Amino acid sequence: MKDQIVELLERALDALEGVEDRAALPAPEIERTRDAAHGDYASNIAMQLARPLRQSPRDIAAAIVAALPENALIERTDIAGPGFINFFLSDASTTAVVGRVLDAGERYGHAEAPTGRKVLVEFVSANPTGPLHVGHGRHAAYGASLANLLRAAGDDVTAEYYVNDAGRQMEILAASVLVRALQVDNGALPLPSAGYRGDYIRDIATDWRKDNADTLPDPGDLFDGLPEDGPDAGDAYIDAMIARAETLMGGAFLVLKQFSTTAILDDIRDDLGGMGVTFDRFYSEASLATEGRIDDALNVLRDNGVVDDRDGTLWFRATDFGDEKDRVVVRDNGKKTYFASDIAYHLDKRRRGFDLLLDVLGADHHGYVARIRAGLEAMGEPPESLEVRLVQFVSLFRGGEKVAMGTRSGNFVSLRELRDEVGNDAARLFYIMRSNDQHLDFDLELATSTSNENPVYYIQYAHARIAGVFKQLAGQGLTWDPAAGRGALGTLDNEHAAALMTRLDRFPETVRNAAERRAPNVIVNYLRDLATDLHRFYNEYKFLVDDTDSRNARLTLAAATGQVLRNGLAILGVSAPEHM
RNA sequence: GCGCCCGUAGCUCAGUCGGAUAGAGUAGUGGAUUCCUAAUCCAUUGGUCGCAGGUUCGAAUCCUGCCGGGCGCACCA
Numbered sequence: 001m002k003d004q005i006v007e008l009l010e011r012a013l014d015a016l017e018g019v020e021d022r023a024a025l026p027a028p029e030i031e032r033t034r035d036a037a038h039g040d041y042a043s044n045i046a047m048q049l050a051r052p053l054r055q056s057p058r059d060i061a062a063a064i065v066a067a068l069p070e071n072a073l074i075e076r077t078d079i080a081g082p083g084f085i086n087f088f089l090s091d092a093s094t095t096a097v098v099g100r101v102l103d104a105g106e107r108y109g110h111a112e113a114p115t116g117r118k119v120l121v122e123f124v125s126a127n128p129t130g131p132l133h134v135g136h137g138r139h140a141a142y143g144a145s146l147a148n149l150l151r152a153a154g155d156d157v158t159a160e161y162y163v164n165d166a167g168r169q170m171e172i173l174a175a176s177v178l179v180r181a182l183q184v185d186n187g188a189l190p191l192p193s194a195g196y197r198g199d200y201i202r203d204i205a206t207d208w209r210k211d212n213a214d215t216l217p218d219p220g221d222l223f224d225g226l227p228e229d230g231p232d233a234g235d236a237y238i239d240a241m242i243a244r245a246e247t248l249m250g251g252a253f254l255v256l257k258q259f260s261t262t263a264i265l266d267d268i269r270d271d272l273g274g275m276g277v278t279f280d281r282f283y284s285e286a287s288l289a290t291e292g293r294i295d296d297a298l299n300v301l302r303d304n305g306v307v308d309d310r311d312g313t314l315w316f317r318a319t320d321f322g323d324e325k326d327r328v329v330v331r332d333n334g335k336k337t338y339f340a341s342d343i344a345y346h347l348d349k350r351r352r353g354f355d356l357l358l359d360v361l362g363a364d365h366h367g368y369v370a371r372i373r374a375g376l377e378a379m380g381e382p383p384e385s386l387e388v389r390l391v392q393f394v395s396l397f398r399g400g401e402k403v404a405m406g407t408r409s410g411n412f413v414s415l416r417e418l419r420d421e422v423g424n425d426a427a428r429l430f431y432i433m434r435s436n437d438q439h440l441d442f443d444l445e446l447a448t449s450t451s452n453e454n455p456v457y458y459i460q461y462a463h464a465r466i467a468g469v470f471k472q473l474a475g476q477g478l479t480w481d482p483a484a485g486r487g488a489l490g491t492l493d494n495e496h497a498a499a500l501m502t503r504l505d506r507f508p509e510t511v512r513n514a515a516e517r518r519a520p521n522v523i524v525n526y527l528r529d530l531a532t533d534l535h536r537f538y539n540e541y542k543f544l545v546d547d548t549d550s551r552n553a554r555l556t557l558a559a560a561t562g563q564v565l566r567n568g569l570a571i572l573g574v575s576a577p578e579h580m
Numbered sequence: 581g582c583g584c585c586c587g588u589a590g591c592u593c594a595g596u597c598g599g600a601u602a603g604a605g606u607a608g609u610g611g612a613u614u615c616c617u618a619a620u621c622c623a624u625u626g627g628u629c630g631c632a633g634g635u636u637c638g639a640a641u642c643c644u645g646c647c648g649g650g651c652g653c654a655c656c657a
Contacts, residue, residue: 449619454619461620
């Protein structure tokens with residue numbers, strides 16, 4: 001449609017008098033109008049030509065309109081304002097969208113051909129040391145919707161969760177579980193101040209004890225002679241305890257560690273799955289080391305001559321690649337840093353053939369971007385293959401009251417609690433309603449309220465209303481002939497129907513735009529507008545009327561609207577209920 | 581100090597590849613239901629688009645500076 005109108009404009013410009021060098025002039029473009037009074041599409045070409053042609057914009061517009069070839073798509077044109085050329089589509093081109101929607105079905109709005117681009121979307125990637133909290137929920141909802149959006153736009157998308165299952169935190173987790181397990185017999189034993197203290201630790205300890213009680217160390221052997229513990233003890237106490245546990249338990253400590261990690265990961269997976277968020281792969285950080293990928297990456301850096309040994313410490317010269325300081329990759333004690341794992345992981349993503357590495361990270365991680373990109377570039381990968389989307393923080397409200405969060409306050413709100421309270425649909429939609437780079441105020445009360453200000457119900461209600469109409473069709477002894485309905489769309493001669501059809505027509509470009517901007521919230525806004533258009537029509541006109549042409553046409557429009565509502569909600573991971 | 585994000589109606593936010601009188605919900609006021617779900621719709625009040633310059637026929641949108649808020653600047657993971 002757009003292309004065809006531009007084509008008409010091109011031909012009109014060719015025919016324009018007094019134009020010496022067409023190529024030097026700006027090419028005509030058209031855009032959607034905001035106001036129906038301005039037609040369906042508008043071009044600003046006359047204003048852009050005013051200066052080079054030294055004529056008034058309105059005169060140029062008049063000349064262009066006069067030179068415009070006849071076309072069945074266009075009902076009429078108009079010159080308005082400072083020199084806009086407005087195009088009013090003919091009824092036939094307006095109503096054609098309904099057929100396109102129904103023919104494409106659930107594919108409507110999706111790219112017609114694959115882009116051939118392989119995209120890896122990595123998101124959540126929360127440390128497996130405890131249950132997900134409300135902040136992770138936003139990452140989950142955003143990442144999952146973003147993956148859906150890119151798939152709709154034709155990309156070949158893989159969703160991945162990077163599991164930080166290496167390093168001291170997993171040992172601290174195991175030590176925490178161990179102490180809880182010992183506390184079953186001796187409640188007075190102290191939990192390390194650096195340990196994890198949530199109730200879930202106790203649950204894991206109970207489960208682990210069932211089959212592993214015989215591997216429990218003697219508490220005296222474990223605790224006696226450890227350094228002083230306290231809030232300011234630093235790592236000395238916990239590290240000593242871990243070392244002690246490893247000595248006393250041998251391989252059983254490793255079993256405990258794996259048991260704990262698996263228990264938490266299972267819980268996370270279950271939590272996410274309950275919200276409709278699934279991953280193609282959970283990628284283990286520990287596997288990077290065991291499979292030699294970190295050494296591979298370090299070797300690439302060495303081969304490329306971008307690392308220096310400075311007094312036994314291996315430094316990556318990140319400043320050569322735009323980072324603000326150089327980064328340690330191997331410490332003087334021989335241990336590789338987290339950063340080394342990270343670039344090895346990203347190199348692996350590239351080697352698995354992904355064109356675009358799309359990382360969804362917390363806003364507090366923006367410092368990483370430059371160094372990882374530097375790492376990729378230093379390893380010979382295009383720096384622009386890494387794209388990072390930062391997700392800002394979530395504040396919880398209940399009514400007007402801010403809900404305190406954080407493990408220390410004891411007011412910890414888990415994702416599971418939030419889902420239990422507001423339901424998955426509200427959770428998914430509220431999480432992505434705002435742009436990801438905007439702080440989010442999540443109001444629990446609003447999310448469950450059944451009112452106009454709650455977009456979840458507003459949108460779902462529109463779908464349920466349509467479903468309700470079709471349900472009652474037979475009961476009223478009426479029929480719907482979809483083919484006849486398509487033919488009769490011209491009888492829908494009113495502004496509400498026209499607005500609805502124009503909105504349906506915009507869905508594909510909305511999906512494209514949202515995917516390009518990595519902004520699922522654009523889809524939310526669209527669906528809210530579409531729901532408004534439907535509710536307006538619904539209020540003004542009955543669908544189940546006696547007149548056959550009107551009934552067929554209106555029901556056909558309703559069917560198309562329901563389809564687009566479903567398609568949009570599917571991208572967002574929100575259900576489209578038949579009744580409410 | 582440096583870097584990233586944000587500043588639009590009383591409140592929560594859309595709108596930013598520059599476009600025609602700046603939009604929605606909410607809050608306030610007044611209406612619509614013998615009729616497919618009123619979880620709906622209609623009308624109306626409300627804004628120096630943080631401030632100051634600049635570019636442009638045209639700036640909430642682009643550029644520069646400033647002010648205000650959030651976050652980050654590890655040989656931690």
